[in-house]
Structure formats: structure tokens, C-alpha cells
Ligand SMILES: NC(=O)c1ccc[n+]([C@@H]2O[C@H](COP(=O)([O-])OP(=O)(O)OC[C@H]3O[C@@H](n4cnc5c(N)ncnc54)[C@H](O)[C@@H]3O)[C@@H](O)[C@H]2O)c1
Ligand SMILES: [Zn+2]
């Protein structure tokens with residue numbers, strides 16, 4: 001089969017590799033579409049993935065074409081979205097129900113071959129059947145949505161009636177916007193350096209947009225500030241915008257060496273919470289249901305569909321901030 005391969009740092013190609021074979025409780029999924037996200041760029045930079053080479057792609061959906069001998073619940077022809085999380089189910093954190101912090105954490109497309117390929121292997125337990133009205137290619141959005149839902153899960157208090165400020169108007173910032181509206185935010189403001197990205201936030205009904213939060217009029221700050229950029233300057237700025245009693249959510253993935261200053265006095269004196277959320281935890285099923293229910297308009301979220309053979313071009317396009325969610329179609 002054809003598959004994208006990140007061979008080494010900054011080296012990506014599309015190559016021919018052996019067709020995958022399922023283990024006893026695995027299925028083989030013929031990939032319909034695979035989304036590209038910041039994590040793929042981190043892997044290309046030599047961060048996040050434990051080892052290279054790797055076939056990337058952790059956001060995908062497709063059709064089951066083969067099943068291992070111990071799989072009875074999924075048959076060839078079944079349309080599925082795939083949760084890429086591979087927890088060991090045995091370590092300290094898994095036993096605590098915190099599989100996304102697994103000591104032997106693995107994920108499809110990060111540490112085992114992923115969905116930027118014609119076929120991918122996934123445990124049957126990770127495959128969520130899709131209802132007939134969901135377009136298969138669109139269902140590749142369920143994985144990023146399940147991360148955004150995990151982001152809301154970690155908040156101690158739901159932002160009911162809260163004023164929310166989101167840094168980053170890429171796919172993840174826009175999903176956080178949709179969920180903030182859905183969970184009863186009083187207002188949702190979005191900051192991004194890229195005006196084209198902000199235009200989409202307006203289309204999706206945010207309250208205000210700006211290229212700097214200085215332009216936004218909220219002297220008391222925001223009860224919930226979300227970083228969906230991973231960029232040090234945005235994080236540093238956002239930390240100072242949290243209202244007394246409010247929460248800062250570190251959702252964006254910063255590079256390993258990013259450092260920002262915090263103000264311990266203000267964190268103490270204004271009871272500010274700083275928290276993070278990592279990938280998917282018990283949130284894929286809910287993401288699939290919300291997605292099928294129309295939470296997101298895929299035609300707004302997905303801007304580009306490129307052939308798998310142009311995987312490098314798709315990564316490059318994403319890196320330059322062009323479009324929104326970019327997919328490759330094997
Ligand atoms: N926590 C998780 O589980 C999880 C899951 C998926 C993605 N992520 C991370 O979330 C982040 C966003 O993902 P995405 O796919 O939307 O990425 P993206 O690159 O499409 O969007 C990021 C946006 O941030 C903007 N930006 C960059 N620097 C900025 C600054 N200083 N101020 C304001 N805006 C700035 C960019 O213009 C861009 O529009 C990435 O870091 C990604 O790795 C985290
Ligand atoms: Zn992703």
C-alpha cells in the first residue's frame with residue numbers, strides 16, 4: 001500500500017510499504033480521509049513521537065476491510081471513526097482511569113503506523129461505528145473534537161455564563177469556540193494573528209475577534225482563557241487575562257523549550273487555576289455522538305482535501321496557516 005512516512009526530522013515522503021495485517025482483536029481500516037494537525041508538525045520537528053520513522057495520521061475514518069479472528073462486533077463494510085489512543089490498561093495511571101497519562105502511552109499515527117495511508121490497523125475497541133448520514137471523510141474531525149471535549153472535561157467548573165477568551169482560530173480554537181457556546185458561555189472572544197482564520201471564527205458566531213487581546217474591552221478579564229496556539233507569546237499574554245477566580249486552559253502543544261513567566265502572587269491572590277488537557281480520555285464516544293448530531297459544520301472546518309501523494313504539500317500548507325483543517329485522501 002501507499003503510505004506517508006516521516007523518515008527522520010524534517011524528512012517526509014510517500015512510499016510503498018507492506019499491507020498491514022490485523023492482530024486477533026484488530027481490524028484493518030481502509031482510510032477515507034486523514035486530517036493533519038499541529039501534532040504532525042511536532043513529529044516532523046522530532047518532538048512528541050517517541051521514535052522515527054513513523055507513518056503519521058491520528059485523525060481518520062474509513063471502512064473496515066478485514067477483521068482479526070477474535071473480532072465479532074465489526075464486519076467488513078462497517079464505517080468507523082478511529083480513536084488513536086492506545087493505553088496499556090495496566091500501569092498506575094491506567095488503573096486510576098487516567099489512560100491518557102499512561103506510563104506506556106502509545107497512539108496510532110504517533111508511535112504505531114497511522115492513517116496517512118491506504119490502510120491502517122486499529123483495535124476493534126477503538127473503532128466507533130458511524131451512522132449512515134455522516135459523510136465518511138468528515139468523520140475524521142471526530143478525533144480533534146474528542147480532544148476539545150477532554151479540554152472541557154478538565155475544567156473544574158463549566159463556563160456557564162462565563163466570558164471566554166480563546167487564543168488561536170485554527171481547527172482546535174474553533175472547536176473550543178463551538179463547545180464554549182454549547183456549554184453556555186456568555187461571550188466567546190477569539191484572538192489570532194491571522195485575519196483569515198479570524199474570519200471563520202466570526203462565521204461560527206464568536207462575540208468578537210482581535211489580533212491582540214488589547215483591542216478587546218473586558219477590564220475584569222475572562223473567566224476562562226484557552227490557549228489553542230501552543231505559542232509562548234500567546235500563552236504569556238493569556239495568563240495575564242484570566243479574571244479573578246478564573247481558569248487558564250493550556251490546550252495548545254508548545255515546543256519542549258517554551259517557557260513563560262507566571263505571577264504567583266496574582267495566582268494566589270485571585271485564586272486562578274492553571275490547567276492542561278492532553279489528547280483523548282473517555283471523550284471519543286461523546287465526540288462521535290455530538291458530531292453526528294451536527295455540532296460542527298464540516299464544510300466550514302475542512303478547507304482542503306489533497307491526495308495522499310501530496311502529503312508533504314499538505315503539511316506545508318498547514319504549516320503556512322493556509323486554510324483550516326487539511327485532509328489527505330488515500
Ligand atoms: N491538548 C490536546 O489534546 C490537543 C489536541 C490537538 C491539537 N492540540 C494543539 O492545539 C494547538 C492548535 O491546533 P490547531 O490544529 O488548531 O493548529 P493551527 O496551527 O491550525 O492553529 C493555531 C493558530 O494559532 C495562531 N497563532 C499562532 N501564534 C499566535 C499568537 N502569538 N497569538 C495569537 N494566535 C496565534 C495561528 O495563526 C493559527 O491560526 C496546536 O498546538 C496543537 O498541537 C492539542
Ligand atoms: Zn490531531
Ligand SMILES: [Zn+2]
Nearest residue numbers: 088091094102
Ligand atoms: Zn498504562
